[in-house]
Amino acid sequence: MxxxxxxxxxxxxxxxxxxxxxxxxxxxxxxxxxxxxxxxxxxxxxxxxxxxxxLFDGSESMQDTVHDAIVGAAAGLSPLDTAIVGMVAAGEVLADRREHAVRRADVIAANASLRERELLKLAAVRENTTAALRERGVTEPAATLAAHTAVTIFGVGVERWRSAAEPVDVADCIADAAAELRELT
Amino acid sequence: MxxxxxxxxxxxxxxxxxxxxxxxxxxxxxxxxxxxxxxxxxxxxxxxxxxxxxLFDGSESMQDTVHDAIVGAAAGLSPLDTAIVGMVAAGEVLADRREHAVRRADVIAANASLRERELLKLAAVRENTTAALRERGVTEPAATLAAHTAVTIFGVGVERWRSAAEPVDVADCIADAAAELRELT
Known part of the structure; x- marks a missing residue:
């Protein structure tokens, strides 16, 4: 450049x-x-x-962000809380581009092949998160269960952040989704 | 025919x-x-x-099975337990074809485009499960959280059923995965 x-x-x-x-x-x-x-x-x-x-620029660096946050998270956290640290780190990457995230989501929602691409990206986040937990010594099935659950929480939290009428904190939205999931289980 | x-x-x-x-x-x-x-x-x-x-024959009828089991589940079940009823019904469809399921999984694991197709099928199960819960009056975000969590449990349970050294009951494997997830949260 x-x-x-x-x-x-x-x-x-x-x-x-x-x-x-x-x-x-x-x-x-x-x-x-x-x-x-x-x-x-x-x-x-x-x-x-x-x-x-x-539309998928930055996906790889977000994967690195998730991986590094999980591998570097405090010792002693539970597998799920560790995975959520990774999700919050990913959320922080989005935080200052809310309008972009909203318009991007609208573009993706309108096109089947983009929706598929986004679903496959989320699947890659699940796998990457599972792998990062395993690097920390989390065994199966806890690693898969915690990673997939954390990505569910991420999806719900980010959707709420994106669709909020007033700007809200993405980390708060992820924490709220985590609390709601805990209530459900 | x-x-x-x-x-x-x-x-x-x-x-x-x-x-x-x-x-x-x-x-x-x-x-x-x-x-x-x-x-x-x-x-x-x-x-x-x-x-x-x-390799994806029966996917649509499995979606119907999940939908019908959820819509017809006992009143008073929690959203997550309702979603799990759907997952157990899907598991029962597989139950008498374990060898087929094992070989199918091996074929899919060996081919990137088949892995993508399988991930998209699972994403469709998530959406279908969420929609069935909403039909029962479950509101958001509980419907999405419960449905996605149930599909996580289904994936881990079915993987254990498939890879068990001795034949095991698929419903038991799903119940075990659900118990492990509850412990993690």
Whole structure:
């Protein structure tokens, strides 16, 4: 990225969300995203393999965030609380981009192939969270049960954060979902 | 299905699992499955849209089983216990086909696109279970939390049932997983 393209990645992501919202995902081309962001199509494809991947940018670094938070969590936490530390860390990554998260969720909800891609991303978070717990010595089936339960809590908490009428704290939403799940069990 | 083709569907499913196990999924054609099952390729395609769908035969009727068990469960059960009734009903469908379930799981584990298809099927079970709880009047977020937690329990329970050295009861495995999850929370 040269000095004439400050935050090209961010501009492309914002342009893509705008265009997906205005025209729909199917009707938006990579060329249109590049044009709106003020970059060449070639630049676009240096950052993203296709227009769909713009919506999943940062997935891998979020996986690293979850992994590192779990592996580095305080000793003595229960497996579920340890997994929730990872979910809160993932939530904090989203925290200052609520409007983006809302518009992104709307774009994904409107398209079956994007919904599938999002479900597979969540499945990868489950597997990654399970693996991180096992790294800490959590045995099966506790690792799988705690990791999958934590991702359930994450999904419900983030959905509440996204759809709240007033801005709320994402970590609080995750904690509330965890409390509600504990009540259910 | 004519009188000369008793249980053609079952024979095609068994032939497919045999061939996927012997040669691998990628290396097996619909024509080879039809030949092994003693049916024409045209018959094969009257039952299945492609070779992959042989592994997911019965998914829709299992969704109906889960839905009907939840909607018909005893009044007064908690949302999570209601969802688990649905999971046990799904488990009972598998119960008398353990060897098939084991070989099917091995075929799926060996192929990335089949793993994705299986993850999407589980996601559909989560959604279907959530919808069935809502039909019973369970509100959000309890419906989503209970449904997703029940599917987590189902996954761990069925995996234990499949991998047990001695045949065990699938309903017991699901109940054990539920007890372990309750301990974790």
């Amino acid at each position: 040269g000095r004439w393209e400050p935050d090209a990645r961010g501009r492309m992501i914002r342009a893509a969300i705008e265009l997906f919202t205005e025209r729909g995902f199917e009707q938006t081309t990579a060329a249109a995203i590049a044009e709106r962001a003020g970059v060449t199509e070639r630049t676009f494809f240096r950052y993203f393999s296709d227009k769909r991947e713009v | 004519g009188r000369w083709e008793p249980d053609a569907r079952g024979r095609m499913i068994r032939a497919a699992i045999e061939l996927f196990t012997e040669r691998g999924f990628e290396q097996t054609t619909a024509a080879a499955i039809a030949e092994r099952a003693g049916v024409t390729e045209r018959t094969f395609f009257r039952y299945f849209s492609d070779k992959r769908e042989v």
